[in-house]
Amino acid sequence: MLTGTDKLLESGCDVEKKEKLCRSRGGESCAFDGAMIVLQPIADTAHLVHGPIACCGNTWEGRGTLSSRGDLFKLGFTTDIDEIDIVYGSESRLFNAIVQTYRSVHPKAIFVYSTCVSGLIGEDLDAICRKAEDACGIRVIPVNAPGFVGPKNLGNRIAGEVLLDSVIGTGEPPDxxxxxxxxxxxxxxxxxxxxxxxxxxxxxxxxxxxxxxxxxxxxxxxxxxxxxxxxxxxxxxxxxxxxxxxxxxxxxxxxxxxxxxxxxxxxxxxxxxxxxxxxxxxxxxxxxxxxxxxxxxxxxxxxxxxxxxLKKYAHLRGMKAVLYTGGVKSWSFISALQDLGIEIVAVGTKKSTVEDEEKMKAILG
Ligand code: SF4
CATH class of the missing domain: 3.40.50.12380 (Nitrogenase MoFe cofactor biosynthesis protein NifE, C-terminal)
Structure with a gap:
């Protein structure tokens, strides 16, 4: 049987190199940020960050994602916990923040994110979210991806698991x-x-x-x-x-x-x-x-x-380029520049999986 960890690591990279899913090559954000990147574009939901205000600021509007389904996702919600909350706990503060968020903006659902601080002091997000769900009558979904568990890629995967466990399969499309x-x-x-x-x-x-x-x-x-x-x-x-x-x-x-x-x-x-x-x-x-x-x-x-x-870019044909990018862009940029007749002479990358690197090599020959 696959464990939760197996599912997160499976095919992140070549199976022999699965530990590389969690590698960070610098310049990469944390798992919490990775989870928010995946979930925040759901525009009619609220995204409440249970942590110090800096975590919310770190992820807010960092991606330039756009939506035609409203702009609720552009608002930052946070419990803004401080030293006193760390000493005495802040679960009641979180519960009140969820209820206040619901009453203020009436979202379709609320995603509640743990961060390094709330994760380390052992706040029980799942229990608070269940209680808040009863109080608000909407879905309140915990996202347990505190920054210290790994880099952005791992946070992406955890958010995917959240969608699988708590969202996908819970509704039916119109007939x-x-x-x-x-x-x-x-x-x-x-x-x-x-x-x-x-x-x-x-x-x-x-x-x-x-x-x-x-x-x-x-x-x-x-x-x-x-x-x-x-x-x-x-x-x-x-x-x-x-x-x-x-x-x-x-x-x-x-x-x-x-x-x-x-x-x-x-x-x-x-x-x-x-x-x-x-x-x-x-x-x-x-x-x-x-x-x-x-x-x-x-x-x-x-x-x-x-x-x-593209005719007006014909003068680029035959030019040489050095690429430094990451993820899927590491190989798709090569292909797009080759469409313009540009020769790629060197490529650097970060955040890419082993498969991305293999694709880069295959395209470059
Ligand atoms: S979750 Fe941790 S690593 Fe991520 S922004 Fe907050 S403090 Fe920084």
Missing amino acids: NLLAKGGFINLIGEYNIAGDLWLIEPALRKAGIRIMSRITGDATFEEITYAHRADLNVVVCSRALVNVAKEMERKYGIPYVEVSFFGKTEMAKALRGIGNGFSRSGRLSGLSDFDLKQKIDEVIESEEARIDEK
Whole structure:
């Protein structure tokens, strides 16, 4: 049987190098920040940080994620605990803060985050959240990812487990949505600077519909019925691959991993999703042949449009570049720059998994 730790470490990197999921190469934030990065884009929920105010400040508005579902996620909520709370405990303060948050902004749900200080003094987040749930009548969900347990990547995974344990599978989609079929979940796309709003129209044109966005531009409700999708599409490195793997085990939903960054990767992603539907046999609405034909048509028309726009960058062809980036960007940037005819002469990376590094090597040859 898989333990919680196994699930967190599984496929974070090559199995032989799983300890590297927790490696930090400097310049990387903590597990608490990693958990908030994943959950905070759920825009109709409140995110309450149980810790000193600096933890809330550390994560607030750091990512540039955007949403069309309201701006509640832009507010920072914290218990702002201090020395007295450390000595005497602050569970009643946390309970009152949850109730006050509920009464002030009426969120769809409240995520409550532990931090180094509340974790070290042993605050029982689970018990307080259960009590607050009864008092408020909405979901109050503990996120036990204090900063000291590891780096950002581990926090991403813990947040994924929180979604699996407490959100996904707790709701049902409207009947008219379910009847259409042929839906994907987009996992690990956070709509940073609105990138989802460029991707989603292209997917729609190709006949691919999104059931749940996990979590950029998402509502809490749509994530509750993510288990009804036909295919999971994992974006952004392998930070949330644990969610896709567990949903395959639990609900039989297959998954594909893609990047939408750049012309070549976008075309690969669309074809990968088409193949994923074929393999799953769960496609409805369009036949396998029609979907693939539609995807090819979209790629052809979008590439013609992009080529036209890229003409003004033709002078970059033949130039050399050194890249220093991280995560999925470590290899998707290579591909995007190669689309422009730029030669990559050296690459540095941080926060990348071993698989990311392998992809970098494969693209560079
Ligand atoms: S949780 Fe810990 S490491 Fe993270 S911001 Fe707070 S004090 Fe710093």
